[in-house]
Amino acid sequence: DKARFVYLLPNFQNPTGRTMTEERRAAVAQVAVECGLPIIEDNPYGDLWFDAPPAPSLSSRHPEGSVYLGSFSKILAPGLRLGYLVAPKALYPKLLQAKQAADLHTPSFNQRVVAEVLKDGFIDRHVPTIRALYKQQCEAMLAALDREMAGLGLSWNRPVGGMFLWVQLPQGLKAIPLLDKAVEKGVAFVPGSAFYAGAANESTLRLSFVTATVDQINTGMAALATAIRESL
Ligand SMILES: Cc1ncc(COP(=O)(O)O)c(C=O)c1O
Known part of the structure; x- marks a missing residue:
């Protein structure tokens, strides 16, 4: 058709x-x-x-x-x-x-x-402030991932805007069971499988960098790395 x-x-x-x-x-x-x-x-x-x-x-x-x-x-x-x-x-x-x-x-x-x-003109003044803020938070998350996930076998992209980045976990590590462990440590993400129309890659997840402060991002990525290490 x-x-x-x-x-x-x-x-x-x-x-x-x-x-x-x-x-x-x-x-x-x-x-x-x-x-x-x-x-x-x-x-x-x-x-x-x-x-x-x-x-x-x-x-x-x-x-x-x-x-x-x-x-x-x-x-x-x-x-x-x-x-x-x-x-x-x-x-x-x-x-x-x-x-x-x-x-x-x-x-x-x-x-x-x-x-x-x-x-x-409020929108014209407001949008540049959130662009700058989200850019800073995205950079903080990327730096925290580089630091915390070194050697764990993950990969992720480097967005040029927006709210999210996408993580590929090491082969065999599934995001849904990892979520329980991560939440116990105080950090949450959205398992990637929720976003597939067809067969899902269950070893993917979405991270949002917009509602957390840089401090929270640093703490959260360290907690996520601990959850991943314990799951491997
Ligand atoms: C793909 C997509 N489309 C649209 C929206 C915006 O939806 P709305 O304008 O209904 O809040 C979102 C926000 O979550 C989205 O992710």
């Missing part, structure tokens, strides 16, 4: 923190245009870059065939439950129907609060 659409998360994706390269974006957009394949581009993390903004969106390369999803959850407050989309005009009646079927309406009060925050 022909695919109906493709869903992609090109920037600092959840769970891996990976970012799609410019070459891959161009290739995906070209195939989508050639095949008439609609793209759903989910971009809740795109503003959280560390040193440079990510490459241009997929939607900008295929505007008539894309739905771009944005969110205020990661840059303002998740509790507002406010996001937005950019889509071809012809889709509007169907999108309206789907939104009404899902929750009738996003609170007008929340929409007005966000409109003010956008208008008065």
Whole structure:
């Protein structure tokens, strides 16, 4: 059967923190245009870059065939439950129907609060502060991993933005049993198997570096290393 659409998360994706390269974006957009394949581009993390903004969106390369999803959850407050989309005009009646079927309406009060925050420049001042903070916390986590996990046989990526990094445990060490041990020592992570649509790599896990301080990150990575050492 022909695919109906493709869903992609090109920037600092959840769970891996990976970012799609410019070459891959161009290739995906070209195939989508050639095949008439609609793209759903989910971009809740795109503003959280560390040193440079990510490459241009997929939607900008295929505007008539894309739905771009944005969110205020990661840059303002998740509790507002406010996001937005950019889509071809012809889709509007169907999108309206789907939104009404899902929750009738996003609170007008929340929409007005966000409109003010956008208008008065708060977001423009706020986003650079969280970029700098998350970059510092990510660097602290990477340094702590280099220090604490040396010789244990783990590997991980170096995200250029977002909230997460992705860890490959040594062969045979599974993340779910490791979680119990880690929680006993005061540190938690999300086992990677939760994120697979098909057969899972059970020796993967997602670490978040955004809600913990540098001190907590250092303590947490040391505790995780102890849990791993005891499990090997
Ligand atoms: C892949 C993905 N899409 C979207 C969102 C944002 O969702 P919402 O705007 O409903 O908070 C998140 C946040 O958890 C996410 O990880």
